[in-house]
Amino acid sequence: MKIGILTSGGDCPGLNAVIRGAVLKGVISHDAEFVGFRWGWKGVVEGDFMPIERHDVRGLSKQGGTILGSSRTNPFEGEGGGPENIQRMLDENGIDAIIAIGGEGTLTAARRLTDAGLKIVGVPKTIDNDLAATDYSFGFDTAVEIATEAIDRLRTTAESHGRCLVVEVMGRHVGWIALHSGMAGGAHAILIPEQPKTIEQICEWVESVRDRGRAPLVVVAEGFHLEDMEGAHSHKGLDAFNRPRLGGIAERLAPMIEERTGIESRDTVLGHIQRGGAPSAYDRVLATRLGMHAVDAVYENAWGSMVTLRGTDIKTVSIAEAVGSLNRVPQARYDEAKILFG
Numbered sequence: 115m116k117i118g119i120l121t122s123g124g125d126c127p128g129l130n131a132v133i134r135g136a137v138l139k140g141v142i143s144h145d146a147e148f149v150g151f152r153w154g155w156k157g158v159v160e161g162d163f164m165p166i167e168r169h170d171v172r173g174l175s176k177q178g179g180t181i182l183g184s185s186r187t188n189p190f191e192g193e194g195g196g197p198e199n200i201q202r203m204l205d206e207n208g209i210d211a212i213i214a215i216g217g218e219g220t221l222t223a224a225r226r227l228t229d230a231g232l233k234i235v236g237v238p239k240t241i242d243n244d245l246a247a248t249d250y251s252f253g254f255d256t257a258v259e260i261a262t263e264a265i266d267r268l269r270t271t272a273e274s275h276g277r278c279l280v281v282e283v284m285g286r287h288v289g290w291i292a293l294h295s296g297m298a299g300g301a302h303a304i305l306i307p308e309q310p311k312t313i314e315q316i317c318e319w320v321e322s323v324r325d326r327g328r329a330p331l332v333v334v335a336e337g338f339h340l341e342d343m344e345g346a347h348s349h350k351g352l353d354a355f356n357r358p359r360l361g362g363i364a365e366r367l368a369p370m371i372e373e374r375t376g377i378e379s380r381d382t383v384l385g386h387i388q389r390g391g392a393p394s395a396y397d398r399v400l401a402t403r404l405g406m407h408a409v410d411a412v413y414e415n416a417w418g419s420m421v422t423l424r425g426t427d428i429k430t431v432s433i434a435e436a437v438g439s440l441n442r443v444p445q446a447r448y449d450e451a452k453i454l455f456g
């Protein structure tokens with residue numbers, strides 16, 4: 115069998131480990147051949163792909179980014195877009211199936227294409243950990259490690275000056291990175307999209323920390339909004355899929371905190387540093403296993419399914435189930451963390 119692999123949407127540490135896991139499992143257990151589509155669905159629509167041999171994936175699990183490139187191309191648009199054109203391209207090149215590694219956008223596209231008869235298996239990718247049908251997604255652990263290290267470092271400089279530090283992490287719809295890095299780093303307040311708060315509440319936490327003689331540290335997810343804001347802060351226009359580009363809520367909150375509490379405040383936006391570089395050991399293992407099981411799903415003709423982590427096992431679920439809802443931080447997890455605020 116000849117299998118095409120693609121990586122699509124925002125990148126994530128561990129993408130290369132998925133590719134390596136899939137290729138090694140396919141070559142060793144099934145005598146499969148592989149090609150990689152360049153730049154996500156763009157390579158599928160344009161018939162732009164390259165062979166991936168076993169030697170191409172040597173040492174790849176520790177490498178950040180994706181050797182295939184990623185984009186936000188819509189596979190239903192453009193001259194070569196849509197299921198009929200894509201199937202023709204696959205037939206002409208003897209490609210039997212596609213493994214699509216991506217988040218809810220990529221997987222929604224994959225589901226629509228499988229509904230039209232294409233043979234696709236999905237692998238969940240999200241740094242935000244916002245896909246409901248998998249317990250964890252690779253990349254998340256690495257992002258939490260990076261954010262935690264940053265928080266540890268920011269605490270020492272904050273303490274030296276008696277300042278309040280507001281640290282912004284990723285998290286468009288859900289606050290998992292903020293919750294985990296904030297708990298790990300001993301944050302005095304964690305602000306997430308699922309839990310809008312008032313500036314008065316935030317300042318109450320900040321002042322209580324100052325009153326104990328400590329430098330307050332606030333972790334905020336980019337998708338957080340104050341109760342009186344319409345939605346997440348965005349001042350950078352739209353992304354390639356016409357969604358508001360987030361980032362900058364920390365820059366808004368720090369002066370508001372300083373003005374109300376009189377505590378000198380600074381902000382740091384971690385941004386894409388959370389998505390760059392080598393994946394953690396946990397993410398390498400998870401990504402490798404997901405890649406291996408995706409190949410098994412191809413050989414089981416499990417079209418329209420996605421591999422998923424359930425407890426410590428890798429299972430398959432339908433993509434439709436996977437993209438149906440978001441993995442939000444439950445109220446109980448937030449309440450647990452909140453005991454430590456202020």
Ligand SMILES: Nc1ncnc2c1ncn2[C@@H]1O[C@H](COP(=O)(O)OP(=O)(O)O)[C@@H](O)[C@H]1O
Binds near residue numbers: 186
């Ligand atoms: N409903 C959809 N139908 C077809 N293509 C989609 C759909 N949603 C997203 N896509 C495509 O998948 C790409 C990747 O989605 P995006 O949300 O940006 O990343 P991710 O896969 O990481 O969630 C989008 O740019 C878009 O072209």
Ligand SMILES: O=P(O)(O)OC[C@H]1O[C@](O)(COP(=O)(O)O)[C@@H](O)[C@@H]1O
Binds near residue numbers: 240285
């Ligand atoms: O800068 P980009 O590539 O547009 O992506 C930014 C967005 O991607 C994210 O990292 C989401 O990533 P995931 O798709 O991996 O969940 C958000 O936190 C952020 O808003």
Ligand SMILES: [Mg+2]
Binds near residue numbers: 123218219
């Ligand atoms: Mg998405």
